[in-house]
Amino acid sequence: MAPKECTLHPRSMLDSMNALKNQEEFCDITIVASQDEVKVHKFVLIAASEYFRAMFSSDTKEAKSGIVSFPDTPGDIVKQCINFIYSGKADFSLDCITDFIKASDIFCLHNLTDLYVEFLSENVTMDNVEEMLSVARVYHKEVLKTSIQIFFRDNLKAFIESENLQSLPKDDFLYLLSLVHNWGKEYEMLKWNAIVSWVKEEFCERKYAFLDLFYTIDISFLPRQFIKDHVIQDQLVSESVEVMFKICNTVLDEKPSKLPLVPTEKSTGIISCDKGTKLVYRYSLIEEEWSVFTRLPEGIATNVLDIVEYKGIVYVTTGNAILSFNGMG
Template structure:
């Protein structure tokens, strides 16, 4: 028998004696359970026990060690390891065992767990493994995690825990020279992380953008962001970065956000979709050239207040008060209607909708529900802390879902405003200055504009930073209207007795300028804005 075999046999014999409680002179008590061992053996393996029994301690006198804040199973595995050199663990046990291992100062056991965690490192286990590495200062494991993250950041960004990571982790990842992903994916990860807690993280955008090489961004992705990314309405830095990607750094000196529209032909929403009074005809209006074009016909006549509409990626979604939901793609040459999953509830004839975080939200008649565009499953109820009244407005602003105005159960117009986001309860926002039923709203830069409704007190604008509403006294006060942000300007579609007008808001003079009058088809109703190019 060689030396290794000799010591293996000796330790096996000692372990058997332990199990039979022969010559055991110490008892470890954990969670009211007992583990028997030999002082000399555990002192030789553990500096923790060696220090304890090297002095005239109560434990030495009584031969009894009471361990607190640790689990029995974890302590038993550590004592088993001292005798056998074997340690079997699962990822769910690692923290408990590492707590004991570090307490007992069992270096080899710690290394075994580190090797185990390195072996199971994958996208699903990454965030748990990394948390363990940080908690117990496992430098080798942490290095493995960092290397894995650099190689797999896109996959990791699809895991929910990615959005809760600290700025230092995100910054170290995207600044790594070893990262091989395309810049589009890198920027997508940055924007996803920022939007997960936009109120607290938006100030980090400029610093993170320094690690995204603008010349490497694809024009197509920049175009997509200008259409759909709400940060483009509030961050000049992001727009500047996209502008540099499209036209080159050499043209940045005289940068203006509107330059993107002319240089790259990018627009957040460059057309307005308008329905006629029976919804049998739909037209689009392009502010850039003043043209009004027919889009599609709908076969069944219906009153305009009995539907709600919203859009995403050139797809127009229409929700009717009879629960039916349809869509059509404005890029599709056939322009055919597609039937989607019906709503679960009736939200009254004054239902309203918007798209927020890839979900269609529909509200009205004291209820709110959502439908995930990416999963195409059933509609889900959204919890409410108070009733959602009728003739309200739903809109995304500052990465929150806002519910604005409407009528209460007594039919009175209200000035209430609430906001919410996933994981956050409804928050009451400062009320508007005026009560508004059937208001309209649009976001321009970092400001929310609200107006319209049958009472029509003009426009109000809301600043999220100060939580203050300010009245804009307009020289022209049309009746009911819808507001849209088109090419970094506020447009409105107004319903008057003699027809429907499209107007542009002159912020400097606080007045509306008539851009187009729709003469055909009787009275037209404002619908929604959607990307169309």
């Protein structure tokens, strides 16, 4: 005969242990946080948390003294964690919510962390979405990630136009851009505008992040006219060989069987060298066509390692030299 289970027993046990804590009966550990002290039971902490289990399973000062101090953690946060261990319940507020999540994660109270995250996922707003982005990125919580994506489906444009965008650190901004994925051309254009706005707000410090941010954009979604009028005309693109290379190789309908390389000055296209015909071609994103730029001398074309254009002059790197050639005029 299968044993019967009393579903009330777990709750009754928690209530009994909580009562013992509140009455400070049989307590053998003192938790100290800020100016607060809480008397607790070692076996309860060990049963509830891998963090405390590790602490009391070795020859630590806490195991010897029976005193566990958290000088850098506010007392109300530690008390909330202890109360959850003894009751399975938690009070929720958006105030200092990330501090509560950090503490519950450190204490390995995974169920409490999940409760906090579930609460956050139901309360994403324009005022706290920056904080939510950081939490979702650091703790890899899918339910919060999904809620943020839903929020930005309706509010991405407003967020980009707000002051909140400029205060995002790079890692959180990258995470936001990665969430907006395969949503179509309108969202990819918004991402471009957001990247340009964010970088240029503090250009000297943020320009080095441009390449990483740009790679979150799916160029295939961007309309050709938008690329012509906005993307390739921007200083951030004209100064980035890698970005122009990616743009050209994405928008070209037919890529020649040559080696495409990117000009470094007025980057509105790419150049490439056909080693068979010894011709250097230029592709213009403005005109959307290839044209012959110059012809390389005999013996040079087959040894080309790299080729760039600067101020109308092609510079060719071969095995042992860098040579320059003017266009055909």
